[in-house]
Amino acid sequence: MNIWTDIQAIFNNREIAQLLGVVLIVLAVLLSKLRKSLVPIFKILTGKIFLIIFSLIGAYLCGIILLLKNLEVWQTSNLKDVLFWLFSVGLILVFKISEAKSNAYFKDILLAAIKWEIILEFIVNLHSFSLFTEIIILPVLFLLAMTQAVAEMDDKHKMVSKYLQNVIAVAGILIFSFSLYKSIINFDKVLTIQNLVVSLLPSTLTILFIPFIYILALYSAYESHFIHLDFMTVKKDKVKEVKKLILHIANINLDKLLRIKKNFEKRVFYDDTDLKSYIQNISKQSKI
Numbered sequence: 001m002n003i004w005t006d007i008q009a010i011f012n013n014r015e016i017a018q019l020l021g022v023v024l025i026v027l028a029v030l031l032s033k034l035r036k037s038l039v040p041i042f043k044i045l046t047g048k049i050f051l052i053i054f055s056l057i058g059a060y061l062c063g064i065i066l067l068l069k070n071l072e073v074w075q076t077s078n079l080k081d082v083l084f085w086l087f088s089v090g091l092i093l094v095f096k097i098s099e100a101k102s103n104a105y106f107k108d109i110l111l112a113a114i115k116w117e118i119i120l121e122f123i124v125n126l127h128s129f130s131l132f133t134e135i136i137i138l139p140v141l142f143l144l145a146m147t148q149a150v151a152e153m154d155d156k157h158k159m160v161s162k163y164l165q166n167v168i169a170v171a172g173i174l175i176f177s178f179s180l181y182k183s184i185i186n187f188d189k190v191l192t193i194q195n196l197v198v199s200l201l202p203s204t205l206t207i208l209f210i211p212f213i214y215i216l217a218l219y220s221a222y223e224s225h226f227i228h229l230d231f232m233t234v235k236k237d238k239v240k241e242v243k244k245l246i247l248h249i250a251n252i253n254l255d256k257l258l259r260i261k262k263n264f265e266k267r268v269f270y271d272d273t274d275l276k277s278y279i280q281n282i283s284k285q286s287k288i
Contacts, residue, residue, distance in 0.1 A: 011080065014125070017134035021142075053094065053216070060212050061086070064205065073197050085202045093206075093213050100217035103255050106210050113206040122199035124175055126190055127182040137175075144168055218254050222247075225261040233269040242268075245279050256283040 011019070029035060044050065061082060068074035099105065128134055148164035151157035183190045225246070229239050250257035263282040268275060 012128045013131040013134045014128035014138075015080070015084070016131060017138050020135065021138055057086075057090065057094065057212070060209070061090075061205075064208050067208075068204075073193075075194065075197075077194075078197065078201060081198055081201050082205065085205050089202065089206060090209060093209065094216065097213060097217050097220060100213070100254065101258065103253075105217075106214055109210055109213075110207060113203045118199070118203055120176060123183055124179045125199070126195065127179045129178075137171075141168065141171060144171075214254065218252060218257065221254060221257050221261060225257070225264075228261075229264075232266050235269050238269050238275075242275060242279070245276055249276075249279050249283050259283050259285050 029038065065074060065082070068078075093109070129137065144164055144167060148161055148168065151161035151164060226243055229242060233239060246257070246260055250260055260279060260283050263285055264279075267273075268278055
């Protein structure tokens with residue numbers, strides 16, 4: 001088999017079109033003046049902290065793959081689905097970790113991973129158009145979505161935004177109808193264990209990734225608060241005592257830690273406040 005046949009055996013036309021789009025965007029950025037502004041970002045992403053985080057993500061995903069392999073639901077072809085998930089969902093969750101202001105944040109991620117729209121996405125992704133058609137459709141839909149998002153920001157363009165929403169909705173219905181029709185006439189080929197695994201894999205990865213991002217959010221909250229405590233006073237012994245109490249009281253409860261972080265007062269380092277009782281009290285306050 002030639003290289004192109006090998007590629008088509010791994011990726012469908014939609015995935016190939018998406019990859020081509022990414023390659024073109026990367027090349028456009030690298031060949032433009034924007035490449036200079038990417039140097040500081042590249043240095044940050046290749047710094048010690050991010051390299052550790054990326055290594056931990058890799059190790060965690062390897063653990064998930066081993067779990068799926070032991071459950072006999074893993075195939076080597078699923079690796080590309082893991083990579084697509086990593087760059088479209090996984091890394092975004094990591095970079096948005098600062099938005100984790102309560103345990104409810106992770107509940108929302110869980111609910112989003114099991115939403116009913118997954119069934120629609122499954123049907124839509126079962127079949128793709130010809131490569132030429134996909135290459136035309138994807139940038140057009142992307143341009144429409146971007147234009148609609150910009151129009152939505154200004155009340156003057158509400159009519160334009162609504163019109164574009166309708167156009168995108170019609171396009172979505174047509175694509176869904178095509179995939180549904182193809183699924184019905186090829187029912188025996190569609191209803192396979194492998195297709196089921198592929199359809200459930202992104203949601204499964206997201207759900208299994210929640211503990212990782214929770215621990216990452218917890219570590220980040222502890223680190224930022226402990227650094228802040230170090231600058232609150234020169235009384236290092238008291239700072240050390242406070243840190244131990246926070247670790248003991250908040251433990252792995254992000255809500256408690258964030259309550260402590262928000263409500264902690266500098267004065268307790270200088271008065272006769274019972275630190276243990278104080279930290280316990282502020283960890284139970286209703287608002288974060």
